[in-house]
Amino acid sequence: MSSAGVSSVDSSTNAIRRLLDKAQEVKPNGGIDPALTAQDFEGGVEEIGKQNGVSNRDYAAIETACRNIFYALLASTSIEETSFGEVWNLLDLISILSDLEICEPSLLFWLVEELLDTQTIGGCRIVFDYLDSRRERITAKHFNKKSLIILRACNELLRRLSRAEDTVFCGRVFIFLFQSFPLGDRSSVNLRGEYHVENVTVYENLPPKAELKLEDDMEVDQKDEKAEPEHDGARNEAALAQANSALENPENAPKAVKFDADDEKAQEQPEDMDMLYPIFWSLQENFSTPTRLFDAANLETFQKGLSSTLVKFKGVQQDLQARGTSKLHDDGKRGVKRKRNGQEDELSSSFNPKYLTSRDLFGLEISDLAFRRHVLVQALILIDFLLSLTTKAKRKLEHTSNKSVLYTYTLSEDNAKWATSIRSEIATYLQQGPEGKFYYRMVDTVLSRDKNWVHWKAEGCPPIQRDPVSAADFSEAEKGTQKACANKRLRATPMGSLDLRFLSDSGDGDGIDKLKDSERYTIPTADSFRGPIAEDDFDIDMAKTGEEKQQASDARASKLWRALRVASKSKLNLFDKIDDGNNLQALFQPEEEESKDKTDVDGTEQTSDQPAKDSVLNGTSTEQKMVDENEVEAPPGTPAE
Known part of the structure; x- marks a missing residue:
């Protein structure tokens, strides 16, 4: 791009070259x-801003000057050479000018996009080394004006890369995009819910195994060998129809599953590899276009295919475990740990963007x-x-607004039960x-977060980025935190505490002595x-309302319960005279009357019936005892009667 004798372009070119020399x-x-900063140029960047101003015409002059220098450096140097460092210095200078609003903010990524187009894959890796080291700096300001160019350049680069051979580099590009764009950006949301229907899985159309075994019918074999290849879609449909017919009529397919209505275990037997091959690869069409399952026939076919695949996977897993156990038993102590570590490394590093569908490789892939x-x-x-x-x-x-992702x-309830099971x-x-629980936990975590992502997309992608906290709010929160965490001196009367001054300020003496009163x-x-x-009985009789009567009854019941509790220690024998708390005279009568009631047993006074019982037990009566006492008390010389 030539300046064509424009004075502003020439002056800008000279100024930029002086800064590059610095x-x-x-x-x-x-x-x-x-990375270069504005301080490294010792005020030269500010002079360009004062010289050119901030108009669109000055933007164009600086852009033309930068492009002229950029194209000249690309034509004269290679990215592997040390002198290519001038290009990195130029890009740093343009980044500084854009941050100071002296040039177009998107100029840097325009040049980076052209730089990626001129380099090989190895050169693009070097360019991304520069972008990774400057990511935070070049995306900090004016990102809205740079976002579309960044997305376009990265997508063009991803189209050039092979996902099988350049897997790591593709990951670097994606990580750069994820770290550059905010989480709530709509650039990678797919608001309309479109599916990748161009991803067609082509697999072979295998003839039935019964025909392959007919050795006498050579014409059939020759006809199959000389048959012209059909269209990929028709070939897949023919193979799938053949497999489905074998599922419906298993007796026509040798070595296939024999279904019996009375034997449920027969349904869990794995399919033959030739029969499973078209059924298995036909699942990919449903994976790429899930809306096909809205048709009842396609959903039923998918259910059968997925169930057969899972049964086959379980059978292969059991066979491999049995072989691994016997092999380890034969090998003894020879390299067991090394083999396990090698298997884990292989699992962690395995990645295939699209698997091969050859029938010869199907058995190896299943294993x-x-x-x-x-x-x-x-x-x-x-x-x-x-x-x-x-x-x-x-x-x-x-309540969501994005109806394009709502179907x-x-x-149905039956299909939902099947999906859950x-x-x-x-x-x-x-x-x-190996590490199965960790693997499933990782997958389950990703799927759980994906549900939140789908719900957010169905709501129309509302902004999820929060504005930064203002300086005033931060200062107020900091003061509140310091006040809450500071050491506080207790008040004389803390809030909620009981005022105990009545214990010492009592007028008629010390309050503590009142607490020591025996009546308490x-x-x-x-x-x-x-x-x-x-x-309380009088209050119950005089009560005018039901509430007053109830209060008096509750008070009487409380006092009666306490009275009975105290009397139970000394007058428990009188409780049978109390009729449901009404006849309380027996409970409150003096002790003299109570003792009088206990006397008069058979017309004689005695405090207890125990002496009478003792006399009867000893074989003596009361009259005999009195005679004996008279004999003892009679003076000497008195004749006996």
Whole structure:
């Protein structure tokens, strides 16, 4: 791009070259690090701003000057050379100018986009080394004007990369995007809920195994060999129809599952590899386009296919465990730990963006644990999608505004039960094998967060970014925190405390002496409740309202209970004379009358019947005892009667 003799462009070019010469003195090595700052140019950046101003015409002049220098450096140097450091210095300078609003804010990423287009994959890795080291700085200001260019440049680079060979580099690009864009940005939301229908899985159309075994019918074999290849979609449909017919009529398929209505265990036998092959790969069409399952026929076919696949996976898992156990038993102590560690490393590093669908590789792929887990995770995603279409789940999204991701289809109760049961079986299966529980916990966590993401998208992606706290609010919160955490001196009368001054300020003496009065802790007598109970009886008779009568009755019952409790220690024998708390005279009569009632047994006075019982037991009567006493008390010389 030529300046065409424009004075503003020439002056801007000269000023930028002087700044680049100054940067060469600061960074003589020509590397990516360290990043240049405005202080490194000793005020030269501010002079460009004063010289050109901030109008659109001045923006164009600076942009033209930067592009001229940029193209000249690209044409004369290679990215692997040390002299390419001038390009990094130029990009740092443009970043400083954009932050100071001296040039167009998006100029930096315009040049980076063109730089990526001119480099090989190895050169793009070096460019991303620069972007990763400057990410926070170049995205801090004016990001809204840079976001579309960043997204476009990264997407163009991802189209050039191979997900199988450049997996790590693709991850770097995605991480750069995730760290640059805010979490609530709509650039990667897919608001309309579109599916990747272009992802078509092509697999082979295998002839029936019965035809392969007909050795006498050579014409059939030759016809199959010379048959022209059909269209991919028609070939897949033919293979799937053949497999479905074998499922419906298993007696026509050798070595297939033999279904018996009376034998439920026969249904759990794994499918033959040739029969499972088209059924298994046909699941990928449902994974890429889940809305196909809204058709009842497709949903039924998917249920059969997924159940057969899971049964086969369980059978393969058992076979591998049996082989591994016998192999370890034969090997003894030879390298057991090393093999286990190698298997874990293989599982952690295995990644396949798209698996091969050759029939010859199908058995090897099925025996791979990472392959089985990958397919079952796809099934979990689709099953969660189906469960989100139940009546209960759809009721939670009735208030959402984005109707493009809401479907009118409702999953039936029977299909919901099937989805729940098959999801439980898949979860149990994923927890088996090396680090199975950790693997399933990771998958379950991702799927749980994805549900929140879907709900947020259904609500129209409301902003989730909170504004920063203002300086005034922060200062007020800091003061409140300091006040709450400061050491406080107790008040003389803290809030909620009981005022105890009555103990010492009593007018007629010390309040503590009143607390020591014996009346406070001496057990009262039963007779002391006689008067209060009589007053309560009078209040019950004179009560005018039901509430007053109830209060008097409660007070009488309380006093009666206490009186009976005290009297139970000395007058328990009188309780049978009390009729439901009404006849209390026997309880409150003096002790003399009580003792008088206890006398007069058979016309004689005695305090107890124990002496009479003793006399009877000793064989003597009362008259005999009196005669003996007279004989003892008679004086000597008195004749006996």
